[in-house]
Amino acid sequence: xxxxxxxRPTTRARGIPEATVARLPLxxxxxxxxxxxxxxxxxxxxxxTAAGVNSAKLRKDFSYLGSxxxxxxxxxxxxxxxxxxRELGLTQDWPVVIVGIGNLGAALANYGGFASRGFRxxxxxxxxxxxxGRPVAGIAVQHIDELESIxxxxxxxxxVIATPAGAAQQVCERLVAAGxxxxxxxxxxxxxVPDGVDVRKVDLSIELQILAFHEQRKAxxxxxxxxxTDMVTPVAPPVAATRRRADDAPVRPVVDxxxxxxxxxxxxxPDGSDGGRSAAMPA
Amino acid sequence: xxxxxxxRPTTRARGIPEATVARLPLxxxxxxxxxxxxxxxxxxxxxxTAAGVNSAKLRKDFSYLGSxxxxxxxxxxxxxxxxxxRELGLTQDWPVVIVGIGNLGAALANYGGFASRGFRxxxxxxxxxxxxGRPVAGIAVQHIDELESIxxxxxxxxxVIATPAGAAQQVCERLVAAGxxxxxxxxxxxxxVPDGVDVRKVDLSIELQILAFHEQRKAxxxxxxxxxTDMVTPVAPPVAATRRRADDAPVRPVVDxxxxxxxxxxxxxPDGSDGGRSAAMPA
DNA sequence: ATGCCTTTGTGAACGCGTGCACAAAGATAC
DNA sequence: GTATCTTTGTGCACGCGTTCACAAAGGCAT
Numbered sequence: 001x002x003x004x005x006x007x008r009p010t011t012r013a014r015g016i017p018e019a020t021v022a023r024l025p026l027x028x029x030x031x032x033x034x035x036x037x038x039x040x041x042x043x044x045x046x047x048x049t050a051a052g053v054n055s056a057k058l059r060k061d062f063s064y065l066g067s068x069x070x071x072x073x074x075x076x077x078x079x080x081x082x083x084x085x086r087e088l089g090l091t092q093d094w095p096v097v098i099v100g101i102g103n104l105g106a107a108l109a110n111y112g113g114f115a116s117r118g119f120r121x122x123x124x125x126x127x128x129x130x131x132x133g134r135p136v137a138g139i140a141v142q143h144i145d146e147l148e149s150i151x152x153x154x155x156x157x158x159x160v161i162a163t164p165a166g167a168a169q170q171v172c173e174r175l176v177a178a179g180x181x182x183x184x185x186x187x188x189x190x191x192x193v194p195d196g197v198d199v200r201k202v203d204l205s206i207e208l209q210i211l212a213f214h215e216q217r218k219a220x221x222x223x224x225x226x227x228x229t230d231m232v233t234p235v236a237p238p239v240a241a242t243r244r245r246a247d248d249a250p251v252r253p254v255v256d257x258x259x260x261x262x263x264x265x266x267x268x269x270p271d272g273s274d275g276g277r278s279a280a281m282p283a
Numbered sequence: 284x285x286x287x288x289x290x291r292p293t294t295r296a297r298g299i300p301e302a303t304v305a306r307l308p309l310x311x312x313x314x315x316x317x318x319x320x321x322x323x324x325x326x327x328x329x330x331x332t333a334a335g336v337n338s339a340k341l342r343k344d345f346s347y348l349g350s351x352x353x354x355x356x357x358x359x360x361x362x363x364x365x366x367x368x369r370e371l372g373l374t375q376d377w378p379v380v381i382v383g384i385g386n387l388g389a390a391l392a393n394y395g396g397f398a399s400r401g402f403r404x405x406x407x408x409x410x411x412x413x414x415x416g417r418p419v420a421g422i423a424v425q426h427i428d429e430l431e432s433i434x435x436x437x438x439x440x441x442x443v444i445a446t447p448a449g450a451a452q453q454v455c456e457r458l459v460a461a462g463x464x465x466x467x468x469x470x471x472x473x474x475x476v477p478d479g480v481d482v483r484k485v486d487l488s489i490e491l492q493i494l495a496f497h498e499q500r501k502a503x504x505x506x507x508x509x510x511x512t513d514m515v516t517p518v519a520p521p522v523a524a525t526r527r528r529a530d531d532a533p534v535r536p537v538v539d540x541x542x543x544x545x546x547x548x549x550x551x552x553p554d555g556s557d558g559g560r561s562a563a564m565p566a
Numbered sequence: 567a568t569g570c571c572t573t574t575g576t577g578a579a580c581g582c583g584t585g586c587a588c589a590a591a592g593a594t595a596c
Numbered sequence: 597g598t599a600t601c602t603t604t605g606t607g608c609a610c611g612c613g614t615t616c617a618c619a620a621a622g623g624c625a626t
Contacts, residue, residue, distance in 0.1 A: 025492040025493065028492075052473035088499075090492065092499075103389060106386060111487060113488035119495075158491070181501060182494040184491060190333070190335035198498070203308075204397070205399075206308040206309065207483050208397065208400070208402050208441070209307070209400060210305055212402075212465075213372055215377070215441060218464060
């Protein structure tokens, strides 16, 4: 689920499960907060609550890092902060480049969460020549022609892609060719990368769609008692339904003669509109 | 992994596994692209490649929705687009509110991917009175005092939180109290919500930290042959290491002897700075 | 019709992640 | 030193998700 790359046995990371790695930043954040309040130690129970996870899970996660706790007492906050930081590689400096300085790219450049954890924005890169030189978040935007030299000069190994979907794959390839081996992709596209390159994807639209699914289910459950199992339609949500798409039904997937599972509702409408739905790419 | 909520048997969704739901938007996107190119049918193999997944997984995913394919032929593109859209609840209109119109909030408001899939930005809300009335992405920002009435008037059930971490929980509670039952959280905090409310979290900082972990591991493997297993330190990455934090070692977590961790952090590494490490919240 | 060829749909095996429950370890009190 | 109490670390079992591999289904040619 992590990387967008197809093939790969996943984990393997010196024994630390991927799921655990994904939670370490969470623990680290909670621990940092405790550290600031000068709390010396925490129990797994307290910390788990703060991080929003199960205490058994937390203990098991920590057990992969080593035995850093003290039975009968708990974990030393400062010590754990250090250990987790080290494990995550946050004790060193990670220069990153952001490619695509649109609304999202600019927001990322201004994002305080980066700098606070060892990530340094080494450069902002955009394909628009008009952007070049313009300062964003105190950093002058550079033209994409300089991409290769920027990466080489700064020893950048992590790249952030915030371009439109259409440009993402191309930018990705240039980043990889220039030496980047980790990519955080905000463009709504599946990136194809060679083995050895990690890709993580953040897709705002997908997150909303997943929420919509659950929302629909909730509405459907609460509203009416469904008759047929096939009748998945949520029975009109409680909210004002405005834009309802081409109301009609599923076209017939049948290749042959008879129209089979037209099941849905009316007989297919010519939803010519559907084809016009823009793939509308982001920022 | 999905919701931020602790307790819950997960799935249950009328048989459709959570993991499958999370992939449906991916399939939908690939299908939409095909639809625009007027491709009539696709095989599971082709579609899987386009979506970046395994074909067997894709077929199993679709099998949860029903038998929408034709053996020997493949899947009817238009029909599948409709079915998945319906399953995800995208055939209806979902008004959303975005709370916190900073850099990120503004970027989200401008994000094209929302409108293209049935999501309509019903309102932009900010706590800063100076923002009120100012247009962002063509929509006038409204003050947070209006939050409850906005949600009620527009029948909003999905809220997006893009506030600083400190305000997130409070905003969350107001949203939920006002009737919102699905939340997309961009603030780096663990949100606590009552049962029945879904939360999805997007944390930019965490994604980067996960990448850093893998990056470090790659560097460590490639660079030197580690002596002791304890020696996890990646042996200086190929990049210019600048900021290396307190180079020294882990404090000792021992509870006994020394009156240790009163530790503003005097004892430990010299990094008095560490304590000052801002929890630095984002946009 | 009959047979061949393609692709779906799914039964079954496997592996990872989660959570329970408890023994081991250490601190603390006496 | 001994007993008690707290909290960690983990063995174990369970369930979800992934993948393989194949039989069933349908199109298409003859």
